[in-house]
Amino acid sequence: MFGFGNILYVTLLLLNAVAILSEDRFLGRIGWSQSAALGFGDRQDTIKSRILHLIRAIRTVMTFPLIAINTIVIVYNLVLG
Amino acid sequence: MPPKLYHPQPTHAIPVSNMRVNTRYEPTAGFSGTSVPSVQAANPSAYLPNSATAQMGFQLGKNAVNAGQEYVEQNFGKWLSTTRLHHYFTVTNSYVVAKLLLIIFPWRRRSWARKLRRSEINGSAEGYCPPAEDLNSPDMYIPLMAFTTHILLLCALAGLQDDFQPELFGLRASKACAVVLVEFLATRLGCYLLNISSQSQVLDLLAFSGYKFVGLILTSLSKLFEMPWVTRFVFLYMYLATAFFLLRSLKYAVLPESTMAINATITSHQRSRRIYFLFFIAASQILFMYVLS
Numbered sequence: 001m002f003g004f005g006n007i008l009y010v011t012l013l014l015l016n017a018v019a020i021l022s023e024d025r026f027l028g029r030i031g032w033s034q035s036a037a038l039g040f041g042d043r044q045d046t047i048k049s050r051i052l053h054l055i056r057a058i059r060t061v062m063t064f065p066l067i068a069i070n071t072i073v074i075v076y077n078l079v080l081g
Numbered sequence: 082m083p084p085k086l087y088h089p090q091p092t093h094a095i096p097v098s099n100m101r102v103n104t105r106y107e108p109t110a111g112f113s114g115t116s117v118p119s120v121q122a123a124n125p126s127a128y129l130p131n132s133a134t135a136q137m138g139f140q141l142g143k144n145a146v147n148a149g150q151e152y153v154e155q156n157f158g159k160w161l162s163t164t165r166l167h168h169y170f171t172v173t174n175s176y177v178v179a180k181l182l183l184i185i186f187p188w189r190r191r192s193w194a195r196k197l198r199r200s201e202i203n204g205s206a207e208g209y210c211p212p213a214e215d216l217n218s219p220d221m222y223i224p225l226m227a228f229t230t231h232i233l234l235l236c237a238l239a240g241l242q243d244d245f246q247p248e249l250f251g252l253r254a255s256k257a258c259a260v261v262l263v264e265f266l267a268t269r270l271g272c273y274l275l276n277i278s279s280q281s282q283v284l285d286l287l288a289f290s291g292y293k294f295v296g297l298i299l300t301s302l303s304k305l306f307e308m309p310w311v312t313r314f315v316f317l318y319m320y321l322a323t324a325f326f327l328l329r330s331l332k333y334a335v336l337p338e339s340t341m342a343i344n345a346t347i348t349s350h351q352r353s354r355r356i357y358f359l360f361f362i363a364a365s366q367i368l369f370m371y372v373l374s
Contacts, residue, residue, distance in 0.1 A: 004255035007262060047274050054273065 012069060018058045019066055027052075169221035169288060171211040179216055180223055184295050184326055185319075193217055193329040217330065221284070224291020228257060231294045231373075234301050257294075260369050264290045267365075271358050275351070277335055285334060289327060293370055296323045300374050320370055324363035335359050 027033050032052060183190060196215040198208050212220035232253045239245045268286050271277075296319030303315040335355050 003252065004259050007259040050274050050276065 009073075012066075012073065015058065015062055015066060016070065018055055019062055021055060021059075023056075027055075165284065166221070168211050169219070169284060171213045172220050172222045173213045176213055176216065176220075177223060180212075180220070181295060183216065184223075184292055185299070185322060187322055187326040187329065190329075193332065195333055219285050219288035219330070221288050221291075224288055224294065227294035227298060228261075228291060231297050231301070232257060234298055238301060238304060257373060260373055261287075261290050264365070264369055268362060271361070272335075275335075275355055275358055277355065282334055289331060292326065293323045293366055293373075296320065297370060297373055300370075316370070316374060320367045323370070324366050327366065328359060328363040331359060331362060 021027055023033060032048070195217045196210040198210050209215070209218055212218040212222075232250065235253050236245060236249050239249055265287055268290070269283070272282065272286075296316075299319055300312065300316045303312050306312070335358060336352065
């Protein structure tokens with residue numbers, strides 16, 4: 001069902017997926033680290049640099065809220081799901 | 082013999098607790114006679130609430146609460162101010178009829194540019210005209226009414242086929258809300274990645290994502306004919322009409338330099354990317370409409 005609760009779950013899982021991307025181990029290897037993005041000409045408005053900025057912003061802002069929300073959802077699904 | 086430890090020697094009386102001072106305090110022989118009265122005199126002023134300090138704390142708390150309220154009002158006002166919402170609901174009967182006809186049959190209209198409101202003093206632009214004066218302006222009235230009508234109509238059609246349950250309202254509403262939310266988030270993400278920014282864009286996008294419910298209502302009504310090919314034809318036609326309508330209406334938001342000559346820094350590469358994005362928005366309507374119908 002394409003309902004409201006599923007959208008919340010999908011949003012949570014996608015946020016987890018973005019927050020788990022490691023700068024050193026994954027993004028740097030495929031050339032998506034901050035230094036590589038700044039390498040060609042210091043242009044900050046390319047799509048790649050904006051994606052990187054978004055990933056970094058999500059990781060910075062959402063780390064601790066995600067821990068709390070994940071714990072709540074896991075406990076809820078264990079008890080009631 | 083262990084080495085002697087050098088502790089700092091207390092030179093004055095150690096303050097003891099209030100209760101002990103009042104009940105069982107007895108000066109020991111080691112203390113000098115002058116320090117004992119000073120402890121007894123200092124204790125009440127230190128432990129009882131000082132009126133000046135309390136006043137200051139009260140003032141500080143009041144200031145903090147006021148600042149917090151102002152902060153909340155400013156930040157929510159940026160997203161949802163009532164004056165800006167009023168702008169989307171200033172509609173007239175003729176506007177609603179004309180807009181509905183425009184959504185159903187958008188092919189013949191020539192000018193899709195929004196009217197700028199000029200200030201009466203110096204003629205500089207100060208925002209867009211409200212929907213009552215400008216047919217091309219997005220409103221919230223038609224999307225909201227179409228949204229509720231769509232849900233009620235789907236439930237009524239289910240009732241005609243004798244499989245109505247009261248949960249159907251909640252299911253349909255949550256599905257429609259989810260689709261609108263997904264579309265809004267996807268558009269917003271695209272706008273962020275393509276560095277598109279124009280004024281009052283958030284509510285505009287929300288309004289534009291609601292116009293497809295008009296087409297969905299007509300599709301649902303065509304189910305009353307009980308002929309599958311009629312329903313399919315109406316759905317396809319309404320999809321094309323909605324996509325064309327969005328393509329022309331969203332042009333001012335996605336390609337701002339076409340209406341205002343402010344944004345002259347857009348390169349042709351960015352421009353072609355934005356046009357692709359516009360086509361993508363319009364084309365993705367078939368997915369959302371199919372999910373909802």
